[in-house]
Amino acid sequence: RKEVEQDPGPFNVPEGATVAFNCTYSNSASQSFFWYRQDCRKEPKLLMSVYSSGNEDGRFTAQLNRASQYISLLIRDSKLSDSATYLCVVRGDSSYKLIFGSGTRLLVRP
Amino acid sequence: GAGVSQSPSNKVTEKGKDVELRCDPISGHTALYWYRQSLGQGLEFLIYFQGNSAPDKSGLPSDRFSAERTGGSVSTLTIQRTQQEDSAVYLCASSRAYEQYFGPGTRLTVT
Numbered sequence: 001r002k003e004v005e006q007d008p009g010p011f012n013v014p015e016g017a018t019v020a021f022n023c024t025y026s027n028s029a030s031q032s033f034f035w036y037r038q039d040c041r042k043e044p045k046l047l048m049s050v051y052s053s054g055n056e057d058g059r060f061t062a063q064l065n066r067a068s069q070y071i072s073l074l075i076r077d078s079k080l081s082d083s084a085t086y087l088c089v090v091r092g093d094s095s096y097k098l099i100f101g102s103g104t105r106l107l108v109r110p
Numbered sequence: 111g112a113g114v115s116q117s118p119s120n121k122v123t124e125k126g127k128d129v130e131l132r133c134d135p136i137s138g139h140t141a142l143y144w145y146r147q148s149l150g151q152g153l154e155f156l157i158y159f160q161g162n163s164a165p166d167k168s169g170l171p172s173d174r175f176s177a178e179r180t181g182g183s184v185s186t187l188t189i190q191r192t193q194q195e196d197s198a199v200y201l202c203a204s205s206r207a208y209e210q211y212f213g214p215g216t217r218l219t220v221t
Contacts, residue, residue: 031208032208043201043212043214043215044153044201044212045212046209046210049209091208096141096158096160097158098155099155100145100152100153101152102151102152
């Protein structure tokens with residue numbers, strides 16, 4: 001079983017739609033959680049950290065459910081520019097190592 | 111401020127040759143990481159540096175791969191006797207705390 005699992009997609013949605021991705025992780029001792037965004041042939045870029053209480057950044061909302069060991073990302077009012085691969089990332093019980101999921105691909109169409 | 115930089119951006123080499131990939135982390139970031147990403151695949155952890163030390167080399171695929179970091183700054187990843195399966199994008203990241211910031215990567219093609 002992978003340490004971080006994501007639905008690879010693609011999720012194909014029209015502009016303005018709301019879309020949600022989920023991610024599950026296997027290590028219950030995991031400490032920190034992130035969503036990164038990766039555009040085609042580009043490096044991953046930090047989108048947002050995920051806090052236990054949930055957090056929002058503009059159109060993006062991240063939630064953490066420690067009991068069920070899953071993380072979610074909600075994107076409201078999708079834009080064409082949101083088309084990318086979204087990587088779920090978990091820091092284990094070590095002080096440094098991040099574990100990356102394989103990513104969920106989002107396509108926003110006009 | 112300046113982000114993580116990597117050079118070269120692209121490298122084409124013949125099978126059996128050695129290559130060196132360079133990473134300049136964000137100033138003040140003590141931690142540095144190397145990853146590899148093959149086409150359409152996820153990120154594969156290679157090695158982690160804290161300062162000039164490498165407490166975790168567990169991701170290096172074989173003894174043909176080595177890395178060093180000097181002055182707590184620049185890092186070099188060396189691949190000896192390259193093989194076609196080494197073709198990938200090699201990404202470097204740095205961090206001060208837990209959030210890692212990536213460079214643009216070096217696309218390595220072994221012919």
